Amino acid sequence: MTAFVELEQVTMTYGGPGIDTVPAVADASLTIKQGEFVAMVGPSGCGKSSLLKIVSGLMPADKGITRVAGEPVTRPLTMVGMAFQNATLLPWRTTLENVLLPLEVSRTHRGSFRRKKAEHLETARALLKTVGLEGYEDHAPYELSGGMQQRASLCRALIHAPDLLLLDEPFAALDAFTREELWGVLQDLWMQRKFTVILVTHDLREAVYLADRVYVVSKRPGRIVYERPIPLARPRTLESTFDQDFVDLVHKLRDHIGEVRAS
Amino acid sequence: MISKIKLAPWLATIGLFVFWEVVCRLFSVPEFILPTPSASIAAMIEYWPAIWQNAFYTFWVTMVGFALAVIFGLALGLVTGASAVVYSAIYPLLVGFNSIPKVAIVPVLVVWFGIGTIPAILTAFTISFFPIVVNVATGLATLEPELKDVLRSLGARKIDILLKVGVPRSMPYFFASLKVAVTLAFVGTVISETVAGNAGMGHLMLTASSSFRVPLVFAGLLVIAAMGVGMYVVFVLVERRFVGWAFRGGDNG
Numbered sequence: 015m016t017a018f019v020e021l022e023q024v025t026m027t028y029g030g031p032g033i034d035t036v037p038a039v040a041d042a043s044l045t046i047k048q049g050e051f052v053a054m055v056g057p058s059g060c061g062k063s064s065l066l067k068i069v070s071g072l073m074p075a076d077k078g079i080t081r082v083a084g085e086p087v088t089r090p091l092t093m094v095g096m097a098f099q100n101a102t103l104l105p106w107r108t109t110l111e112n113v114l115l116p117l118e119v120s121r122t123h124r125g126s127f128r129r130k131k132a133e134h135l136e137t138a139r140a141l142l143k144t145v146g147l148e149g150y151e152d153h154a155p156y157e158l159s160g161g162m163q164q165r166a167s168l169c170r171a172l173i174h175a176p177d178l179l180l181l182d183e184p185f186a187a188l189d190a191f192t193r194e195e196l197w198g199v200l201q202d203l204w205m206q207r208k209f210t211v212i213l214v215t216h217d218l219r220e221a222v223y224l225a226d227r228v229y230v231v232s233k234r235p236g237r238i239v240y241e242r243p244i245p246l247a248r249p250r251t252l253e254s255t256f257d258q259d260f261v262d263l264v265h266k267l268r269d270h271i272g273e274v275r276a277s
Numbered sequence: 278m279i280s281k282i283k284l285a286p287w288l289a290t291i292g293l294f295v296f297w298e299v300v301c302r303l304f305s306v307p308e309f310i311l312p313t314p315s316a317s318i319a320a321m322i323e324y325w326p327a328i329w330q331n332a333f334y335t336f337w338v339t340m341v342g343f344a345l346a347v348i349f350g351l352a353l354g355l356v357t358g359a360s361a362v363v364y365s366a367i368y369p370l371l372v373g374f375n376s377i378p379k380v381a382i383v384p385v386l387v388v389w390f391g392i393g394t395i396p397a398i399l400t401a402f403t404i405s406f407f408p409i410v411v412n413v414a415t416g417l418a419t420l421e422p423e424l425k426d427v428l429r430s431l432g433a434r435k436i437d438i439l440l441k442v443g444v445p446r447s448m449p450y451f452f453a454s455l456k457v458a459v460t461l462a463f464v465g466t467v468i469s470e471t472v473a474g475n476a477g478m479g480h481l482m483l484t485a486s487s488s489f490r491v492p493l494v495f496a497g498l499l500v501i502a503a504m505g506v507g508m509y510v511v512f513v514l515v516e517r518r519f520v521g522w523a524f525r526g527g528d529n530g
């Protein structure tokens with residue numbers, strides 16, 4: 015297990031240094047191992063989404079070192095899959111066509127997609143089946159519930175087998191039951207494939223359920239103020255969220271968030 | 278419920294005509310000020326051959342101008358929406374151009390092309406061009422930032438983003454603009470025919486009003502309105518046919 019994502023003293027200001035006086039991210043340092051599942055929690059507006067953009071290469075940092083897979087990040091990384099609070103499915107495409115979009119347009123995959131179309135179609139169908147969307151391949155997004163749209167969005171993020179999955183509050187807009195169901199779906203996918211994950215969330219139970227390690231980010235400018243390994247056994251279940259050690263971990267994180275918010 | 282909604286526009290139209298008829302008769306409004314709808318329709322029947330001929334002429338002139346507006350509007354809208362630089366360069370020009378009353382450019386067009394069909398086509402074109410450009414450009418330029426991030430991180434080419442996401446996304450805006458643009462195109466044609474024409478509904482109405490045949494003028498107005506409504510309905514159906522997906526569900530993307 016080697017370092018896969020490394021941030022050293024990274025600072026980023028929107029519009030470049032000097033224009034916006036308060037940076038969105040300041041002196042953030044973190045190290046994530048290959049195949050690790052990391053969650054990031056913190057007050058809203060503290061720079062979590064900005065951190066994901068730096069890691070993915072979508073936003074350059076002003077200062078510090080960003081490395082992914084041993085290479086400095088200088089441009090958007092194609093080994094990244096992304097999903098957001100908003101499923102952003104294309105309404106004129108079927109579920110299956112939405113999932114295939116990355117293969118059609120990706121710099122690294124579009125050639126192989128054209129040559130081995132049948133194979134990739136099979137992969138996409140299998141992936142949809144894993145998240146419980148079998149039978150919905152040809153449905154339009156408006157025919158899917160919010161939870162199903164989010165499942166499809168996860169499939170779109172994973173179809174090109176990315177090494178790094180960046181999730182920005184993907185379950186925040188869902189009701190509690192659907193959200194907890196999707197924790198299980200995501201855990202299964204990750205246990206099968208062992209990609210590296212950074213999950214941004216507001217939900218401390220979600221962080222403890224899914225992550226190997228949780229980072230607490232300070233108010234803007236965002237920096238990492240606390241880090242907590244979650245040594246619970248896998249696969250975690252909804253019952254296990256009522257265990258004493260699970261509840262203790264959630265409480266401990268809540269105390270730290272409270273401190274961050276009060277500071 | 279459905280039948281009520283389907284019936285409503287007919288009832289409202291009939292209601293307006295009845296109201297108009299009643300007001301004219303009640304206050305004995307002279308015919309050369311405001312003729313009744315029945316007098317207008319009587320004039321329509323009486324002069325039907327002339328009306329039909331001129332309406333047909335106005336119709337095809339409008340359609341040619343409108344077709345040009347669709348082709349150039351779509352093309353310019355795509356270019357404008359796809360590039361932020363082109364957008365900011367061209368937008369003020371478009372707004373400025375759109376603010377010019379089209380009646381003011383007809384004399385210029387007549388100087389260039391002579392009285393007749395070409396100024397009418399170009400007036401219809403210039404007046405219906407703007408809403409198409411603006412709508413298509415807006416549809417392209419308002420891509421969700423998250424989706425933009427996904428596409429950028431995949432290393433998608435600009436052309437792929439444009440063809441697979443931008444263009445389909447802007448189609449509902451495009452078809453919505455066609456409904457407005459086609460009715461504006463009629464306005465353009467009739468303006469040109471009225472100011473400098475030798476045929477068409479505008480010319481017919483000008484001739485009629487200069488000889489105080491006001492019912493005939495109103496018959497002309499009704500025919501123009503009917504053509505506008507007809508084409509509007511055609512483009513509602515076209516819209517439903519091509520971008521039906523934009524009318525379902527709703528909240529997602």
Ligand SMILES: Nc1ncnc2c1ncn2[C@@H]1O[C@H](COP(=O)(O)OP(=O)(O)O)[C@@H](O)[C@H]1O
Pocket residue numbers: 028038056057058059060061062063064065234
């Ligand atoms: N595109 C942007 N331009 C300018 N400021 C931004 C932009 N995106 C976010 N910010 C600002 O940067 C800070 C951090 O934002 P963000 O990373 O989105 O926070 P979080 O995801 O933790 O809620 C916020 O104060 C926000 O207002």
Ligand SMILES: [Mg+2]
Pocket residue numbers: 059062063064182
């Ligand atoms: Mg955010």
